[in-house]
Amino acid sequence: MDEDITADLRVLQSHLDGMLNRVQHNSLTLKRLQAFEMRLLGLSSLTEMIDYILDESKSLFDLEIVSLFLFDPTQEIAAYLASDHYPYQSRKGFLLVNDDGLFKKFFDYTHRPLLGIYHAENYEQFFPGETERPSSVILAPLVRRGKYLGSLNLGSFRQDRFIRTMATDFIEHLASVLSICLENTLNFETMRRTSLIDPLTGVNNRRFLEQRIDEEIDRSMRNRQPLSCLFLDIDYFKRINDNFGHQAGDHVLALVAAAIKKQLRSNDVLSRFGGEEFVALLSGSGEGISGEIAERIRSSIASLSIEFCGQTIPVTISIGVATFDAKLSKVISANETASQLIHTADGALYKAKNNGRNRVESGGVISEKLQLQHA
Numbered sequence: 425m426d427e428d429i430t431a432d433l434r435v436l437q438s439h440l441d442g443m444l445n446r447v448q449h450n451s452l453t454l455k456r457l458q459a460f461e462m463r464l465l466g467l468s469s470l471t472e473m474i475d476y477i478l479d480e481s482k483s484l485f486d487l488e489i490v491s492l493f494l495f496d497p498t499q500e501i502a503a504y505l506a507s508d509h510y511p512y513q514s515r516k517g518f519l520l521v522n523d524d525g526l527f528k529k530f531f532d533y534t535h536r537p538l539l540g541i542y543h544a545e546n547y548e549q550f551f552p553g554e555t556e557r558p559s560s561v562i563l564a565p566l567v568r569r570g571k572y573l574g575s576l577n578l579g580s581f582r583q584d585r586f587i588r589t590m591a592t593d594f595i596e597h598l599a600s601v602l603s604i605c606l607e608n609t610l611n612f613e614t615m616r617r618t619s620l621i622d623p624l625t626g627v628n629n630r631r632f633l634e635q636r637i638d639e640e641i642d643r644s645m646r647n648r649q650p651l652s653c654l655f656l657d658i659d660y661f662k663r664i665n666d667n668f669g670h671q672a673g674d675h676v677l678a679l680v681a682a683a684i685k686k687q688l689r690s691n692d693v694l695s696r697f698g699g700e701e702f703v704a705l706l707s708g709s710g711e712g713i714s715g716e717i718a719e720r721i722r723s724s725i726a727s728l729s730i731e732f733c734g735q736t737i738p739v740t741i742s743i744g745v746a747t748f749d750a751k752l753s754k755v756i757s758a759n760e761t762a763s764q765l766i767h768t769a770d771g772a773l774y775k776a777k778n779n780g781r782n783r784v785e786s787g788g789v790i791s792e793k794l795q796l797q798h799a
């Protein structure tokens with residue numbers, strides 16, 4: 425009899441231990457989730473957020489595979505990431521999706537997470553570029569106001585890790601917080617950019633250039649890569665306004681900006697500096713290459729055929745080029761280097777105007793000049 429009671433007590437004790445372990449484990453997970461969410465709420469840029477989600481959710485959930493899909497129907501997110509030099513196309517686990525058909529197919533009935541055993545035919549597409557396959561998965565839709573923002577996809581090598589009958593409140597809570605943070609960050613990124621864009625031409629404005637140029641110089645110093653600046657100015661623009669009207673002038677400005685942009689790479693910076701002046705920053709381009717790019721821009725604009733109200737408007741542009749070469753540079757501040765770079769490109773533009781317009785002139789490598797001045 426005593427033995428029976430002792431055995432019963434042992435079983436009870438082991439149940440209690442098990443429950444206590446589960447409570448401790450859940451409380452620890454909850455604390456980690458709270459810390460994760462607090463950090464997430466404090467992130468202000470989209471690139472930080474993507475990295476944080478991909479890197480940290482693995483350790484938060486103790487998982488082997490995580491991917492994040494974002495719905496980007498207008499390729500706006502792609503443009504933001506490219507302008508921030510974020511290697512989104514090669515970032516493991518990250519994918520921009522242009523069509524929400526995939527989300528509709530998997531989540532439309534409930535907008536709730538799917539979990540269970542991994543079936544390649546259904547779930548492989550959620551884990552692109554992975555050499556190893558998970559054994560069980562959770563796919564959590566990221567939804568705001570009934571619209572898909574994307575999905576967070578978690579994979580474990582353990583088959584019993586995510587089973588269909590498991591409660592999903594934990595992951596649903598995380599997906600809601602993630603969706604709010606993503607929506608806020610995307611709104612913030614759009615606002616940041618639209619207040620820095622010139623409405624007439626759709627390229628960045630001078631304020632953006634002034635914020636960006638120091639960062640570009642810092643990056644060029646860090647990577648030991650050159651950075652070139654083109655100062656571009658439409659020739660005899662006053663005459664265009666006088667002869668064809670101000671509206672025609674606006675039309676020319678927009679088309680010239682688009683033609684310049686077409687010759688640049690997506691991570692080059694183009695801004696409208698003032699009336700009919702533009703400044704372009706070409707990262708990683710030295711004196712020779714930037715001279716060639718400037719020449720390409722010049723000739724593409726000279727061959728534009730701009731029509732306005734039945735009239736053809738001839739347009740040419742003059743360009744001054746200057747280069748900062750990190751390898752030759754002495755220690756001076758990014759801010760000083762920036763003004764020297766723009767000033768030198770502006771000087772070269774002045775020369776191009778004096779030498780007859782519709783031409784490119786180079787002001788050379790500025791850091792060489794600084795070294796000579798310092799020597």
Ligand SMILES: Nc1nc2c(ncn2[C@@H]2O[C@H](COP(=O)(O)OP(=O)(O)OP(=O)(O)O)[C@@H](O)[C@H]2O)c(=O)[nH]1
Pocket residue numbers: 624657658659660661662663665669670671672673674677698699700777781
């Ligand atoms: N249509 C239009 N004209 C503008 C805008 N901003 C500035 N302008 C005009 O651009 C003209 C610039 O003229 P100038 O600085 O004399 O230069 P330019 O006629 O281009 O001559 P060069 O630069 O010496 O070849 C002025 O007539 C400005 O009124 C704008 O947003 N739209």
